[in-house]
Amino acid sequence: MTRVLIVEDEERIAAFVQKGLRAGGFATTVAADGQTACDYARTGGFDLVILDIGLPDKDGFTVLRELREARLTVPVIVLTARDSVRDTVAGLEGGADDWMTKPFRFEELLARVRLRLRTAAHVPEITVLRSGGLSLDLRTRRARAGEKTVDLTAREFVLLELFLRHPGQVLSREQILSHVWGYDFDPGSNVVDVYVRALRRKLGAERVETVRGMGYRLP
Structure with missing residues (x-):
């Protein structure tokens, strides 16, 4: 490690x-x-x-x-x-x-x-993250869901990258806030839910699962 x-x-x-x-x-x-x-x-x-x-x-x-x-x-x-x-x-x-x-x-x-x-x-740079039918190009900052190319905002890009680097792992709202919004985030904010909904609209509702009482997961 x-x-x-x-x-x-x-x-x-x-x-x-x-x-x-x-x-x-x-x-x-x-x-x-x-x-x-x-x-x-x-x-x-x-x-x-x-x-x-x-x-x-x-x-x-x-x-x-x-x-x-x-x-x-x-x-x-x-x-x-x-x-x-x-x-x-x-x-x-x-x-x-x-x-x-x-x-x-x-x-x-x-x-x-x-x-x-x-x-x-001297490790070659990883430029594309993949999981299931999703991929994210770290250079062009564009996602693909199946055959569809999706343009993302800067914050949506960081959020999707976080999910793709931890496929199958449940990420709490606090973890997501800390990673995507920084150490001055408001723990009572609903901004994570707003951005997850935005990703679902662009990528498909099934792409990000809600784990009740725990957070979100990329299946």
């Missing part, structure tokens, strides 16, 4: 990222300060690091420098509230593989995690 080290001192964001990655099939560990992050990373037991810059004791720049000085080649995605060009350039030149600013959408972070892991492992 792919292991990701999440270096983040804000508990809410760390929990959100950890929950989303675990739902995506990753094993995760959280470090809340720079020294702990360095200690974990030096074990060599991680395939990727998600790194905040504003950490207690050692900041993210220091952590990144120490990892690269130790010749650790693990991919590092910086996830930070700092959005200046100067900071971004410093991070990338310091050895970061990618840079994302907060606030962020989980689906974008997940896409970048998968890209960096594929690049590191």
Whole structure:
């Protein structure tokens, strides 16, 4: 199983990222300060690091420098509230593989995690997801239901991708909200039901099942 080290001192964001990655099939560990992050990373037991810059004791720049000085080649995605060009350039030149600013959408972070892991492992990119009579082209962002081609909105695309990456698995409304709408979602919202209905209209009512009291499933 792919292991990701999440270096983040804000508990809410760390929990959100950890929950989303675990739902995506990753094993995760959280470090809340720079020294702990360095200690974990030096074990060599991680395939990727998600790194905040504003950490207690050692900041993210220091952590990144120490990892690269130790010749650790693990991919590092910086996830930070700092959005200046100067900071971004410093991070990338310091050895970061990618840079994302907060606030962020989980689906974008997940896409970048998968890209960096594929690049590191030289794995060919998956461009089409399939399940039953459904397919989703990740490049053109179009779906096919049987012989019918379907155009999707950006949010419908992310929702269908989530279902296709977990065929047969029941996904709760909370899981879907967290993945598709981000960590600032309203847990009382009915937006998931609205978008599931939209997918059913476009793909066919039988494509997404309601599991009463639990959530939704792609059969």
